[in-house]
Each structure stands twice: as C-alpha cells, then as structure tokens.
Amino acid sequence: MSALLTIPVIVPLAAAALSIIAYGHRNIQRGIGLTAISVVLIDAILLLVRVEADGVQSVQVGAWAAPFGITLVADLFSSLMLVVSVATILAVLVFAIGQPGVDSGQPVFHPVYLVMAAGVSLSFLTGDLFNLFVAYEMTLASSYVLLTLGGRREQIRSGMTYVIINVVASTLFVIGIAWVYGATGTVNLADLSVKIAALPDGVQTALSLFLFLVFGIKAAIFPLFFWLPDAYPTARTPVTAVFAGLLTKVGVYSIVRTQTLLFPETRPSTILLTFAGFTMVVGVLGAIAQNDMKRILSFHIVSQIGYMILGLGLFTVSGIAGTVYFIVHQIPVKTALFLTTGLVEEGTGSTALNRVGGLIRRAPLVAGLFLLASMSLAGIPPLSGFIGKLAILEAGFSAQTYLVVGIALAVSLFTLFSMVKIWNGVFWGAAEDPPARLASIGPDSPLAIPAAMNGATIALVGLTLAIALFGGPIYELSERAAQSLVDPSAYVGAVLG
Amino acid sequence: MSVVTALVVAVLFGAGVYLLLQRTLSRIILGLALLAHSANLLLMVVSGPAGRPPIVGGFATGEQVADPLPQALALTAIVISFGITAFLLSLAYRSWVLNRNDEVEDDIEDRRIAHLAGDEISRWWRRTK
Numbered sequence: 001m002s003a004l005l006t007i008p009v010i011v012p013l014a015a016a017a018l019s020i021i022a023y024g025h026r027n028i029q030r031g032i033g034l035t036a037i038s039v040v041l042i043d044a045i046l047l048l049v050r051v052e053a054d055g056v057q058s059v060q061v062g063a064w065a066a067p068f069g070i071t072l073v074a075d076l077f078s079s080l081m082l083v084v085s086v087a088t089i090l091a092v093l094v095f096a097i098g099q100p101g102v103d104s105g106q107p108v109f110h111p112v113y114l115v116m117a118a119g120v121s122l123s124f125l126t127g128d129l130f131n132l133f134v135a136y137e138m139t140l141a142s143s144y145v146l147l148t149l150g151g152r153r154e155q156i157r158s159g160m161t162y163v164i165i166n167v168v169a170s171t172l173f174v175i176g177i178a179w180v181y182g183a184t185g186t187v188n189l190a191d192l193s194v195k196i197a198a199l200p201d202g203v204q205t206a207l208s209l210f211l212f213l214v215f216g217i218k219a220a221i222f223p224l225f226f227w228l229p230d231a232y233p234t235a236r237t238p239v240t241a242v243f244a245g246l247l248t249k250v251g252v253y254s255i256v257r258t259q260t261l262l263f264p265e266t267r268p269s270t271i272l273l274t275f276a277g278f279t280m281v282v283g284v285l286g287a288i289a290q291n292d293m294k295r296i297l298s299f300h301i302v303s304q305i306g307y308m309i310l311g312l313g314l315f316t317v318s319g320i321a322g323t324v325y326f327i328v329h330q331i332p333v334k335t336a337l338f339l340t341t342g343l344v345e346e347g348t349g350s351t352a353l354n355r356v357g358g359l360i361r362r363a364p365l366v367a368g369l370f371l372l373a374s375m376s377l378a379g380i381p382p383l384s385g386f387i388g389k390l391a392i393l394e395a396g397f398s399a400q401t402y403l404v405v406g407i408a409l410a411v412s413l414f415t416l417f418s419m420v421k422i423w424n425g426v427f428w429g430a431a432e433d434p435p436a437r438l439a440s441i442g443p444d445s446p447l448a449i450p451a452a453m454n455g456a457t458i459a460l461v462g463l464t465l466a467i468a469l470f471g472g473p474i475y476e477l478s479e480r481a482a483q484s485l486v487d488p489s490a491y492v493g494a495v496l497g
Numbered sequence: 498m499s500v501v502t503a504l505v506v507a508v509l510f511g512a513g514v515y516l517l518l519q520r521t522l523s524r525i526i527l528g529l530a531l532l533a534h535s536a537n538l539l540l541m542v543v544s545g546p547a548g549r550p551p552i553v554g555g556f557a558t559g560e561q562v563a564d565p566l567p568q569a570l571a572l573t574a575i576v577i578s579f580g581i582t583a584f585l586l587s588l589a590y591r592s593w594v595l596n597r598n599d600e601v602e603d604d605i606e607d608r609r610i611a612h613l614a615g616d617e618i619s620r621w622w623r624r625t626k
Contacts (some may be wrong), residue, residue: 050610062619066568080564130573131572133574134573134577137577141580141581141584144581144584145584148588148591151591153595153596156588156591156592156595157592159588160522160585160588160589160592160601161601163581163584163585163588164517164525164529164585167529167533167578167581167585168517168529168532170577170581171532171533171536172531174536174537174539174540174570174574175535175536175539177570178536178539178540178542178543178567178570179543181566181567181570182542187570203498289610332543346517416541441529492528
C-alpha cells in the first residue's frame with residue numbers, strides 16, 4: 001500500500017535522473033518519459049480505486065511517526081486530482097513528442113518535464129505544509145526552465161516576470177509556514193487541523209487569509225493574476241497547455257485543502273465569494289479584448305478559477321462538490337483547448353485571429369476538437385462544463401448568494417462570446433494576412449499535422465467527453481470527496497492514527 | 498524571542514521590498530535574495546530563544562534543546578533560494594545579452610491595448626469638448 005502513495009513521486013524523479021544520463025539520446029529519453037508517466041497513471045488509478053473502497057490512505061516516509069515524519073496522504077479529492085492530472089501530463093507528453101522542435105534539440109526537456117510531474121503529484125499527496133512548499137518549488141523550478149527553454153527574447157522577458165512573481169509568492173509561503181509553526185509548533189496538516197482550532201480567533205483568521213494570499217498568487221486569483229496572461233502564451237504550446245491545465249489548479253487545490261482542513265472554524269465566505277466574482281469578471285473581460293487564441297485562452301484560465309473559488313466560498317458540501325467536479329473537468333478541457341491551439345499553430349504558423357482563417361475546410365478535425373472543448377468550457381449542455389457549472393450554481397442558489405450566481409451566469413455568456421470569436425476568426429472567414437506557412441500551401445488543401453499531436457488532442461477531448469458521460473458517478477465521487485473535506489476527521493484519523 | 502533578530506527580519510524584508518520595486522533586474526534579484534534571508538531568519542525567530550544546545554552531540558543534558566525542525570526547514574529553503582537565484586542571474590544575463598540593458602520590459606500586448614485605450618479616451622475627450 002505504501003508503494004501506491006510513493007510511486008507518483010519517486011518514479012518520475014528516478015526517471016528524470018535516468019533521462020539526464022541518456023542526455024542527447026532523444027528516443028531513449030522519450031521511452032523513459034512515456035514509461036514513467038504511464039506507470040504513474042496506472043498507479044494513480046489503482047490508488048483512486050483503493051481510496052474509494054477503503055477510505056483515506058496514508059504513509060509515513062522514513063518511518064518517523066506522524067507529526068514529525070514526512071507524511072503522504074491520499075483522500076478522494078487528492079486521488080481524483082492525481083488521476084486527471086497524470087492523464088493530462090501523459091497526453092501532453094505525447095503531443096510534445098509529436099510536435100517537431102519541442103524536445104528535439106532540447107535535451108533538458110524530458111528530465112525537467114518529469115520533475116514537474118513529480119512536483120505536481122507531490123503537491124496533491126503531501127500531508128505536510130512544508131513539503132507542500134517543496135513540491136511547489138519542484139513544480140515551479142521546472143516550470144521556469146520549461147517556460148524559458150529556447151531563450152527567445154519574449155520568453156526571457158515574460159519568463160522574468162513569471163519567475164520573480166513566483167519567487168515572491170514562495171518567500172511569502174515560507175513566512176506563512178514560519179508563522180504557522182510559531183503559533184502551533186507543527187507543520188503536519190492533520191496535526192495542524194487539531195492544533196489551529198485551539199488558537200485565538202484572530203490568529204486563525206490571520207493565518208487563513210495569509211495562506212489564501214500565498215496560494216491566490218499561484219492560482220491567479222483577482223487581483224493577483226497579472227503575470228499569467230503575460231507569461232503563459234510565450235512558451236511552446238505543449239508547455240503552455242500543461243501549465244494552463246495544471247499549475248493554477250494545484251494552487252486551487254491547495255486553497256481548498258488548507259481552507260477546509262486547517263481552518264475548520266474560520267469560514268471567510270464573503271471574502272472568497274467577492275474575489276471569485278471579480279476573478280470571473282475581470283478574466284473574461286480581459287479575454288474579450290484579446291486577438292490571439294493563446295491570449296484569449298490564458299485570460300479564460302483566470303476567469304474559470306473564479307468558479308472554483310465560488311464553489312469553495314459557499315462552504316457547503318454541494319458547493320465544494322461542485323468545485324471538485326469543476327476542477328476535474330477544467331484540467332483536461334483547458335489543456336485540450338491549448339493543444340488545439342497548438343494544432344492550429346503547427347498547421348498554419350500563427351494563432352492570431354486575423355492571420356488565420358477558413359480552417360473548417362482545411363482541418364475539419366481540429367475544428368471539431370476545438371468546438372467540443374470550447375463548448376464544454378462555455379458550459380453548453382450536455383458537455384462536462386455544463387454539469388460543473390450547474391452544480392456550483394445550484395449550490396449558490398441554495399445558499400442564497402444570488403448576486404455572485406448572477407455574475408457567474410453572465411460570465412458564462414461572455415465565455416461563449418469569446419469562444420465564438422475564436423471560431424469566427426480561425427475556423428470561418430478568410431485570413432487577412434496569412435503567415436508564410438499558411439500562404440505556401442494551396443487554398444483548400446488540408447493542413448499537415450503530425451498524427452501524434454492529433455492523437456493526443458483527441459485523447460484529451462475524449463477524456464472530457466467521458467467526464468460528461470460519466471457525470472453521475474464522478475459527481476457522486478466529488479460529493480463524497482466534499483463530505484470528507486467538510487468534515488476532516490477521517491483525514492486526521494488516518495494520519496495521526 | 499529576541500527583539501534584535503525580529504528587527505533584523507523587518508529591516509531585511511523592507512529593504513528587499515524596496516529593491517524589488519526598482520526597474521533594473523540586478524536590483525530586483527538582490528531584493529529577492531534579501532526577502533529570502535528575512536524569511537529564513539524568521540524561521541529562526543519562531544524556533545525559540547537563542548543559546549539553547551543543539552539536539553545532537555550530547556550537549557543537551559537535562560536542559561531544553563534548540564528546536565531542530567525550523568533549522569531543517571530554513572536549510573531546505575536556503576538551498577532552494579540559492580538554486581532559484583542562480584537561475585534568475587542566468588536569465589538576467591541572457592536578457593542583457595539579448596537587449597544590452599538591465600531593465601524589465603513591458604508586455605508588448607499590454608502596451609498595444611493601453612495605446613488603443615489611450616486613443617479611444619483622447620478621441621472621446623475631443624468629442625466632448
């Protein structure tokens with residue numbers, strides 16, 4: 001059982017080391033990467049089945065007893081996140097291998113990608129506030145490298161902002177950990193859950209809001225999101241896709257985890273709902289103003305984070321269940337959208353709305369994939385986004401927070417509008433100023449896109465359809481995950497024994 | 498808790514934030530280093546009063562020992578911030594090689610939108626006058 005919990009972290013790290021040894025041998029590196037992530041995916045599925053059947057699983061790495069040792073914990077929420085994330089990581093890796101120029105000539109791509117995978121897994125599984133910091137640093141340090149890989153000028157420019165913002169956030173995180181430790185004398189999440197409840201109310205609120213601030217920067221919540229639409233679009237598409245799908249969601253995961261587990265008595269509902277409303281509105285308005293697929297979608301990352309915080313801010317089982325389902329739906333959908341952007345870029349050489357056009361005839365498959373993913377993002381029934389939004393909005397209605405529910409509905413409409421804007425610009429109409437690659441191929445001839453890239457995108461869109469098709473069972477799992485989040489006694493019991 | 502250490506934390510943090518708000522990359526990186534130092538020192542402050550014996554080496558005889566956990570945390574944080582600072586310096590060097598200056602650049606798209614918005618506002622202003 002302990003292997004199930006440690007494999008998602010250890011296997012990618014060991015594979016990263018092997019991948020460095022195979023430096024320069026691209027095919028060996030590819031084999032190592034694909035094998036390692038596939039192993040982790042199988043492990044994550046087994047872990048989910050196990051947790052679903054037997055409840056919260058935990059292991060003390062190094063055999064030091066609970067509040068002192070390194071604890072790894074998996075409850076339903078974290079194992080659900082792990083399965084979806086690892087599946088997404090695998091699809092993007094296939095896509096990156098298929099896309100010419102991503103890993104060729106960049107021998108560090110594979111090792112760094114694997115370290116990022118290990119970091120993401122660790123941040124879902126850790127049962128320790130300081131190890132969460134270490135997991136973040138693993139993920140972020142590799143994301144810095146992936147973002148600036150190639151060293152082009154605009155990558156360096158936006159990468160600099162990204163690194164600086166995240167280093168500041170990490171420093172604040174260390175300060176937060178120091179305060180938490182100073183107040184309680186422990187950093188173990190389960191132990192903290194018990195000990196924080198004994199602190200004075202003021203201290204609890206201060207710690208809770210400070211941690212919300214720290215994770216809010218990572219999750220790109222209004223007003224801390226400015227770095228995201230600037231930094232993400234400059235990387236290679238597979239890198240942007242995996243960042244878009246995973247990194248902000250790891251931040252949201254940490255917010256949900258800390259707000260429910262560490263501060264069961266502090267419920268800053270109004271504050272969270274206010275930030276959720278602003279995040280949704282500002283994100284979507286930013287998206288409407290853009291003229292490039294990647295930038296529109298980057299602003300949508302921000303906007304959709306608002307929905308997740310909205311569900312959490314209600315602090316009811318149905319609200320948090322909505323958030324859990326919504327994150328599960330968002331990770332593959334957002335990544336799939338960026339991958340279709342990558343297909344468009346690979347086929348035409350640009351993602352600017354006015355430079356590309358008429359792709360519905362030239363690449364009907366890409367158009368179909370984009371249509372499914374974007375309609376799911378906008379929340380058109382019967383796709384997965386509809387189920388997620390419906391769950392959150394219903395929870396909002398029953399909590400009588402009509403204002404923020406109204407805002408969420410309006411934001412959905414604007415989301416649809418900007419998806420239609422991409423559709424009109426890229427798939428319909430004509431290109432005003434076609435880039436060289438698009439101009440060089442004949443007027444109605446199909447685009448040349450490698451099969452692996454298409455395959456990876458189809459797999460992810462298929463995953464989002466499956467999340468809609470099995471909406472009932474997955475929502476039921478989310479509801480059970482939410483119940484154990486609202487009442488963390490099972491989690492605490494499994495760790496402290 | 499020693500007042501002097503707490504004051505040093507505050508001064509380091511203040512100086513770090515001041516440097517972070519500058520326009521040149523080298524100062525920003527120095528500012529980040531100072532911020533990291535202040536966070537690590539804060540970990541020392543929360544570990545309890547200074548002067549207690551270490552937990553290993555047989556010095557602790559019946560007395561209270563110094564809390565080793567924050568020291569371990571600080572050590573990890575130091576290593577991480579060391580690595581990240583090295584990466585930042587190499588980024589700054591790359592930026593200097595490409596641009597021949599040390600300034601943080603604006604986002605091009607932001608600048609374009611600010612420009613568009615500026616045009617619209619000035620047009621509206623002319624109309625109302």
